Amino acid sequence: xxxxxxxxxxxxxxxxxxxxxxxxxxxxxxxxxxxxxxxxxxxxxxxxxxxxxxxxxxxxxxxxxxxxxxxxxxxxxxxxxxxxxxxxxxxxxxxxxxxxxxxxxxxxxxxxxxxxxxxxxxxxxxxxxxxxxxxxxxxxxxxxxxxxxxxxxxxxxxxxxxxxxxxxxxxxxxxxxxxxxxxxxxxxxxxxxxxxxxxxxxxxxxxxxxxxxxxxxxxxxxxxxxxxxxxxxxxxxxxxxxxxxxxxxxxxxxxxxxxxxxxxxxxxxxxxxxxxxxxxxxxxxxxxxxxx
Amino acid sequence: xxxxxxxxxxxxxxxxxxxxxxxxxxxxxxxxxxxxxxxxxxxxxxxxxxxxxxxxxxxxxxxxxxxxxxxxxxxxxxxxxxxxxxxxxxxxxxxxxxxxxxxxxxxxxxxxxxxxxxxxxxxxxxxxxxxxxxxxxxxxxxxxxxxxxxxxxxxxxxxxxxxxxxxxxxxxxxxxx
Numbered sequence: 001x002x003x004x005x006x007x008x009x010x011x012x013x014x015x016x017x018x019x020x021x022x023x024x025x026x027x028x029x030x031x032x033x034x035x036x037x038x039x040x041x042x043x044x045x046x047x048x049x050x051x052x053x054x055x056x057x058x059x060x061x062x063x064x065x066x067x068x069x070x071x072x073x074x075x076x077x078x079x080x081x082x083x084x085x086x087x088x089x090x091x092x093x094x095x096x097x098x099x100x101x102x103x104x105x106x107x108x109x110x111x112x113x114x115x116x117x118x119x120x121x122x123x124x125x126x127x128x129x130x131x132x133x134x135x136x137x138x139x140x141x142x143x144x145x146x147x148x149x150x151x152x153x154x155x156x157x158x159x160x161x162x163x164x165x166x167x168x169x170x171x172x173x174x175x176x177x178x179x180x181x182x183x184x185x186x187x188x189x190x191x192x193x194x195x196x197x198x199x200x201x202x203x204x205x206x207x208x209x210x211x212x213x214x215x216x217x218x219x220x221x222x223x224x225x226x227x228x229x230x231x232x233x234x235x236x237x238x239x240x241x242x243x244x245x246x247x248x249x250x251x252x253x254x255x256x257x258x259x260x261x262x263x264x265x266x267x268x269x270x271x272x273x274x275x276x277x278x279x280x281x282x283x284x285x286x287x288x289x290x291x292x
Numbered sequence: 293x294x295x296x297x298x299x300x301x302x303x304x305x306x307x308x309x310x311x312x313x314x315x316x317x318x319x320x321x322x323x324x325x326x327x328x329x330x331x332x333x334x335x336x337x338x339x340x341x342x343x344x345x346x347x348x349x350x351x352x353x354x355x356x357x358x359x360x361x362x363x364x365x366x367x368x369x370x371x372x373x374x375x376x377x378x379x380x381x382x383x384x385x386x387x388x389x390x391x392x393x394x395x396x397x398x399x400x401x402x403x404x405x406x407x408x409x410x411x412x413x414x415x416x417x418x419x420x421x422x423x424x425x426x427x428x429x430x431x432x433x434x435x436x437x438x439x440x441x442x443x444x445x446x447x448x449x450x451x452x453x454x455x456x457x458x459x460x461x462x463x464x465x466x467x468x469x
């Protein structure tokens with residue numbers, strides 16, 4: 001009897017030893033692993049927060065066709081079908097030259113503005129870096145015809161506006177990302193008696209409602225005494241991801257989709273109901289086959 | 293009697309301690325999804341594994357974010373939405389070759405163990421090939437993985453059609469540890 005018990009004990013121990021060895025192997029495997037840098041990806045779903053850019057860049061060889069729409073004001077009432085009778089559009093092609101450098105070219109129907117931008121991801125959030133930092137410069141050219149004798153018809157430079165932004169973002173957890181946007185808009189020709197330069201500070205956030213739906217907010221505060229009928233741009237939106245597309249539904253008091261426009265020329269008061277419904281939709285094409 | 297017991301246990305322990313372990317740090321894992329709209333392939337060349345040629349035990353660990361897709365956006369969605377790699381950064385296998393005979397050379401073997409994907413652990417039985425030489429061990433296998441077994445949800449409205457069962461290919465080359 002005693003022998004049997006001993007034998008059983010030994011067999012049990014041996015068996016235990018076996019299973020123990022397997023997890024021991026796993027421990028051994030883990031112990032030889034190099035620590036992960038923990039580079040954060042997908043801070044935002046799209047290269048746009050809502051109206052403005054997010055820190056995200058498209059990767060090397062990715063071409064994105066972006067269509068933005070903004071309708072008229074919701075408080076225009078039923079005679080304008082709550083703004084839907086009016087529509088403004090921006091088409092753009094945006095390209096990832098490298099994983100960090102993106103360039104884009106766009107055309108807006110509002111003001112017949114041609115715009116281009118360059119965007120560079122300077123820092124990436126990781127275990128050793130608390131934030132992602134992306135720099136953005138944009139140029140906007142007013143291509144409308146102006147009557148002879150106006151500054152714009154005499155001097156091409158007066159049609160041009162520049163925007164410079166530093167986008168600073170942190171993915172706090174997989175649900176919440178926040179972004180700060182110190183911004184300078186320089187107009188070669190400022191309206192009325194306004195200064196050519198306008199400094200702004202923007203702030204925005206994304207909250208993931210599910211794996212495919214997120215809610216975004218974005219606000220830009222102008223660091224100046226606001227001229228008459230000029231407001232700060234506020235936008236709230238819902239983002240829906242469907243495979244190769246990201247679809248953003250936007251409610252904003254801004255109607256323009258380029259920086260100098262929504263930053264310094266927004267005239268609607270969000271809380272009076274001067275809200276434009278709109279959307280951004282993009283389709284991504286991969287021009288470079290193969291990985292990396 | 294207790295003395296014998298102690299000796300036997302110690303023997304058992306020393307058996308494991310002196311086992312012939314081999315390690316691979318750049319193992320290859322591929323998955324392939326065949327669907328009407330488009331075929332999707334992703335490859336990972338940083339899979340890590342240890343095999344014990346004495347006991348036939350093997351473990352592997354694959355970092356999900358190291359799967360490379362042809363389309364970078366697809367890769368992002370794979371990590372963000374399907375495999376949720378922030379929550380479940382690794383897929384692991386902890387297994388044992390069934391009736392391991394310890395013979396050198398090539399043979400087809402059955403492997404039984406636990407496969408963990410997307411935080412879900414399932415018992416699996418796989419068939420693979422093993423080539424055992426003194427300074428080099430090669431293991432390769434191909435097996436299907438049903439996404440729903442591992443609670444990987446595929447949305448109804450997707451532009452990428454993803455197969456419900458994907459084919460996984462693994463190939464490891466081990467050096468003595």
